[in-house]
Amino acid sequence: MGMAATESQFHVLAVDDSLLDRKLIERLLKTSSYQVTTVDSGSKALEFLGFHEDDQINPDSPSISPNNHQEAEVNLIITDYCMPGMTGYDLLKKIKESSSLRNIPVVIMSSENVPSRITRCLEEGAEEFFLKPVQLSDLKRLRPHMVKTKVKDQNLDKKQENQENPEEKLDKQEIQSEKLQQQQQMGNNNNKRKAMEESLSPDRTRPRYSNGVATVV
């Protein structure tokens, strides 16, 4: 079953101590065609991810290959901020400090609009910050992060495969992935700012206009 071209769904791990909110986020994610696993705490999330305390980023030790103890591949983690015990922020930190997990994009959700909290999370490496209640339109911002990581992983694999003509092929791929990353970055920065702007404006549901064909009579 090598590299199948068939569409495999992205798998999202959702973390929230509230059963109601877990049910909600699960339905939102499934409606958006994602595979979902929900857990009720940060520690359970780390357990599911196969986290080990010694997987800290250590400049002396060699890099550990990912996916060796995970039950299933996780493409994105979405977590509530306010949780007893380990907060969403604590979980984010642990993930970013782990050499095997740090590449998994993390999104934080919170019912409270606290700018300093948002900044702190983004600075720690969260890709997005969603205000609760999370809506279907918010989930549209998730896919680019999962795609970006998959592209990065694929490029890393290709680099390892192409030992014969390293320079030529690498240059092309690097340029491509860099461009993609740049585009994503720009998109990301806009999205992050959007999280803060949207939180300030009272109108959360903005009408979306598609670039349809304008008929001129």
Added chain:
Amino acid sequence: MAYLVQLQKQFDDYRASLFNEGFLDDQFEQLQQLQDESNPDFVVEVVSLFFQDSERLLNELATSLDQQNTDYRKVDAHVHQLKGSSSSIGAQRVQRVCIAFRNFCEEQNTEGCLKCLQQVKHEYTLVKNKLETLFKVSN
């Protein structure tokens, strides 16, 4: 046949009134959008969780505020949870009282907290009755 049409209209009007009177907000509509043939009971299930959560939290709040030395952080934690649940299903009036409630917690204002507890109980009972009616009729 005309009778059914009339009944449908009554239901629609009733439903609309819940939004007009601020009992429910747009988030409740969002829940409806997540319901489909493969998940036909989604809204009822989520609302049931809200009822369970709320009843548990209201009891905890009554107990916490009945203590000699009220632990306001605990009270605030409960109200925060209640605010979260009510916001998740769109129970706007309950959510609003929770916001005021949290302010009193911060001030460690016992009287204010007790008043809010009464208010939130009242609003919860109202929205619970209305939602139960809505589900009864829609089935």
